[in-house]
Amino acid sequence: MKVYSFPRGGLSFEDPSVPSKGPSIAAFLPALSVIPLVQYPGERAYPLVTVGDHVREGMLVGRGGSSGSVNVYATVPGRVLRTVTWKDGEGRDIEALVIRMEGSFERLGKREEHSSWSKMNSHDLQRLITEFGIVEMEGSGHPLAETIASFKNSVTLSLVVRCVFDDPWLAADYALCRERLAAVVEGTFIAAKARGMVRRVVFAVSHREKDMGEAMLAEAAKWDIPASLVLVGSKYPQRNRRELELALRNYEKSEGIELGSLLILGPATLAAVYDAVVFKRPVLDRYVAVGGSAVKNPQVMKVRIGKRIGDLIEECGGFIGKPRRIATGSPLLGKTVVDLDEPVTKTSYAVFAMLKDQVGDYARRDCISCGECRSVCPVGIDPEELYKQIIRTASRMPEDAAECHGCGCCEVVCPSRLPLTDTILGRSREEQRA
Ligand code: SF4
Numbered sequence: 065m066k067v068y069s070f071p072r073g074g075l076s077f078e079d080p081s082v083p084s085k086g087p088s089i090a091a092f093l094p095a096l097s098v099i100p101l102v103q104y105p106g107e108r109a110y111p112l113v114t115v116g117d118h119v120r121e122g123m124l125v126g127r128g129g130s131s132g133s134v135n136v137y138a139t140v141p142g143r144v145l146r147t148v149t150w151k152d153g154e155g156r157d158i159e160a161l162v163i164r165m166e167g168s169f170e171r172l173g174k175r176e177e178h179s180s181w182s183k184m185n186s187h188d189l190q191r192l193i194t195e196f197g198i199v200e201m202e203g204s205g206h207p208l209a210e211t212i213a214s215f216k217n218s219v220t221l222s223l224v225v226r227c228v229f230d231d232p233w234l235a236a237d238y239a240l241c242r243e244r245l246a247a248v249v250e251g252t253f254i255a256a257k258a259r260g261m262v263r264r265v266v267f268a269v270s271h272r273e274k275d276m277g278e279a280m281l282a283e284a285a286k287w288d289i290p291a292s293l294v295l296v297g298s299k300y301p302q303r304n305r306r307e308l309e310l311a312l313r314n315y316e317k318s319e320g321i322e323l324g325s326l327l328i329l330g331p332a333t334l335a336a337v338y339d340a341v342v343f344k345r346p347v348l349d350r351y352v353a354v355g356g357s358a359v360k361n362p363q364v365m366k367v368r369i370g371k372r373i374g375d376l377i378e379e380c381g382g383f384i385g386k387p388r389r390i391a392t393g394s395p396l397l398g399k400t401v402v403d404l405d406e407p408v409t410k411t412s413y414a415v416f417a418m419l420k421d422q423v424g425d426y427a428r429r430d431c432i433s434c435g436e437c438r439s440v441c442p443v444g445i446d447p448e449e450l451y452k453q454i455i456r457t458a459s460r461m462p463e464d465a466a467e468c469h470g471c472g473c474c475e476v477v478c479p480s481r482l483p484l485t486d487t488i489l490g491r492s493r494e495e496q497r498a
């Protein structure tokens with residue numbers, strides 16, 4: 065089968081401190097969980113419980129209101145001990161409920177009733193997706209119902225299932241796809257029906273995982289929307305929207321199939337859609353890859369949302385030395401963890417802690433004009449030149465900077481450790497000038 069990819073730049077890399085691709089391990093239930101009312105791009109959810117209240121597993125504890133905000137659920141039964149606030153690595157104020165686990169679980173370990181969705185219409189399905197607070201769990205955390213509604217009814221639409229493992233830190237998505245493949249595929253067809261007007265489902269799968277893609281396609285034969293398997297490259301950032309779309313437009317041209325607009329969703333989101341509609345269940349847990357050179361036993365864990373990151377690392381054997389960097393997500397684009405009491409959220413697909421040796425030193429040096437950044441930029445802009453222009457002119461962003469989608473490739477390869485990505489994206493400019 066032909067492999068479709070983006071035409072230039074990108075990076076291939078391995079990381080020995082990533083957990084292996086073996087089966088996931090269920091993490092212990094958290095004695096204390098921290099449930100943020102702001103996990104998403106929008107406003108905080110309005111709290112429906114107060115200190116001292118008892119909550120049930122899967123109980124609605126915060127009502128999302130404005131655009132970008134979603135409903136929030138307790139993931140364990142217990143009592144609300146207190147509320148806490150902190151500033152996250154991006155300077156946002158986060159308010160959260162701290163719940164001490166007590167009482168019995170209503171879902172865990174019990175056989176859940178399986179509801180049929182065949183007679184539900186798109187309105188009913190969208191209502192369940194909204195009610196159970198489903199977000200895009202692979203990245204932005206944007207409410208899925210808003211993403212689905214953002215496409216015009218008139219357009220030809222394909223739903224793309226993104227199983228692209230271009231970064232070893234996607235080990236949790238990989239485990240999820242292996243362990244819950246049928247749920248991911250059924251969730252795909254539920255999401256397609258919720259949206260309506262989806263003409264085709266496309267499984268975009270890394271070429272090294274062809275067997276996974278074929279198993280998805282075989283499972284998809286149960287539903288009546290045509291489905292295709294498209295093998296894509298494994299170089300980073302193949303899963304970025306721009307690079308994935310480039311690969312799929314090549315496929316479209318080569319196969320003579322019209323895909324139209326692309327609704328691109330990841331496996332964790334689709335499994336969550338399945339749970340919401342089939343089991344009437346909010347997102348209670350997620351697969352998380354825990355690793356990095358500072359962690360004793362890296363592993364992929366199935367973790368309750370709200371479990372504290374420090375407890376999770378402790379469960380992986382703790383630190384073997386003083387970590388220099390702790391963050392969630394991939395080291396390429398990770399969000400710094402300011403405090404080990406910060407919790408796992410719906411978008412925490414990886415948690416890593418690195419020793420100094422793995423991080424290297426932060427000392428910046430002058431550009432040596434090696435050209436490495438140019439050679440890896442998938443967009444074809446010149447990061448060196450842009451960086452220098454921005455530093456020189458201080459007030460005006462060069463036009464080309466708007467092309468940058470922040471993949472971080474240039475910064476990873478820069479031997480002078482220059483903050484290319486943030487500078488080009490215009491983040492922290494005050495800080496850069498200081
Ligand atoms: S990779 Fe860094 S040192 Fe090399 S040309 Fe680009 S900015 Fe300069």
Ligand code: SF4
Pocket residue numbers: 440441442443444445446447467468469470471472473474475484485488
């Ligand atoms: S961060 Fe921007 S400039 Fe750097 S490689 Fe990616 S797209 Fe190019």
